[in-house]
Amino acid sequence: MLIKSHDDLKQLRQKVKAALDQEKMRILVCAGTGCVANGSLKVYAALKRMIEEKGLLTSVELVEEVSHEGIAVNISGCHGFCQMGPLVRFEPSGLLYCKVKEEDAEEIVNTTVLNNGIVERLLYEDPNTGEKIKTQDENPFYKRQERVTLRYCGRIDPDDIYDYIAHRGYRAISKILQEMNPEEVIKEVNDSGLRGRGGGGFPTGRKWSFAASQPGPKKYIICNGDEGDPGAFMDRSVMEGNPHSVLEGMMIAGYAIGANEGYIYARAEYPLAIKRMRKAIADAEAHGLLGNNILGSDFNFKINIKEGAGAFVCGEETALIASIEGERGMPRPRPPFPAVKGLWGCPTIINNVETLANLRYIINNGAGEFKKYGTAGSSGTKTFALAGQVQNTGLVEVPMGVTLREVVFDIGGGLRDGKKYKSVQIGGPSGGCLTEDKLDLPLDYDELMKVGAMIGSGGLVVMGDDTCMVETAKFFMGFVQNESCGKCVPCREGTKQLLALLTKITEGKGTEADLDLLEELAQNVKDGSLCGLGKTAPNPVLTTLRYFRDEYIAHVRDKKCPAGACQALKEYYINPEKCKGCTVCSRVCPAGAITGEKKQPHVINVDLCLKCGACMEKCKFGSIEIR
Structure with missing residues (x-):
């Protein structure tokens, strides 16, 4: 259905909501990356097949007659509770099942769908109280959260544009095209206090105003989805779970600064996110929500996707721009800033996924509602x-x-x-x-x-408490050193030397003078690097030195790792009270460091010990310990 006007969008929303009202129950199977990896799509297929066989399945049918009453089975984006996946949520009850397997589908249908009962073994069990938690709202993991960006992740089908439209989707872009000029949009975002969610926290509205004031017929919006931090998957989950919210955010930003084209830069390691973003773009274009004369206005906007090769440095704005332009992803000196001279020399605004996904809430509800969350300086x-x-x-x-x-x-x-x-x-x-x-x-x-x-x-x-902070600093420094683009000397050589010093310390070869050198070098890398990657690269070193200096001193002065984590600093010994003299340890030791008579306590020659841990792994009596 082609949406040519604001009235068309409104009528379509009413029609879809009428169809959704026919759902007696909605079953949402998490199809985020984590749950998919654990077999959630098999769970979805099994539930859908069984309910369809019983003649109970319903779906949104946009025809003159709305769908018949029944049970809806949908995939959804990430529910958030990744450790307990695959997750299955039931609406309107809010019942939540955890760690669901394909073979559980029959019991779920017979017990919950047909008889409104509960499969107790699939409920979440609070590890602190042992209580079985029935609903998502009662779950302590969800209870203290406030979901704005993630409000519809886990509640709508990310592949269904109608589901998004039914939940106020594209209402924000419709509102600003009818009621607001670009300056008013920028003011609303500025008043909301929204700051960039990608790291630096720069005020979003202020950033937009720089690009809006620039002359020229061509401007760009870039969505930065190059989320490369170890352990981070926020942007990926939003793109997978509510892709249209990202598109709508880009359109709002484009209207505000006078851009008619946007790029989504997402790393190729996010295939599911990219797949869902591509489908969202195609569906929005097919319905007239992207392209020319959107909703009958003179606003034109198109969106492209650029897959990144996974370089961490491309999270930096100017390196990201270089990558889109087909060049090697390396940062450029600033000024000029991208808002003045960015993609192909044109004014360009770069916002990350989460920042853009917040915009529909701000426009729909007003800056005041957004500011009810957060603090005076960091709202939302x-x-x-x-x-x-x-x-x-x-x-x-x-x-x-x-x-x-x-x-x-x-x-x-x-x-x-x-x-x-x-x-x-x-x-x-x-x-x-x-x-x-x-x-x-x-x-x-x-x-x-x-x-x-x-x-x-x-x-x-x-x-x-079993984590070594020196080893932690070394891990992150190894990551940053590998990801350095090598353009500037402080980052290219400085991170290499920082990693070498940390390695030396974890191997028990460091000195107290190395700690002073480590701190001085880290500060120099921070002060002298060209881009944000280099300037922040030493932060793990500086903060661990600041708060865990005693651990560093133990490594260099006592040649001990207080956490017992650094392999080179481990000292294995055999507890004579536990040793049975079975000789297994001496037989597996590759260095011949363990000696002793059969049925008598054995000993380890620490000078010969390779600290490989083979003896500890094979000992059945727990007699081999670390000191």
């Missing part, structure tokens, strides 16, 4: 990818300004396996480590900057 909500040694991993969305403690312990459920909290790495390789005394720190842009960290794109990696 923020999505975080919660990972690491926490009980409840997944995608969460909370108001800006909530504390780290609330995210890790209230939503995340605290650390698993009885581990004690040690630190959170926030903001990926560009971020920093937050220690236990920072648990009550508000998560907003300004407060985090004060302690040497940053929100970044929103990765939160929780670490327990």
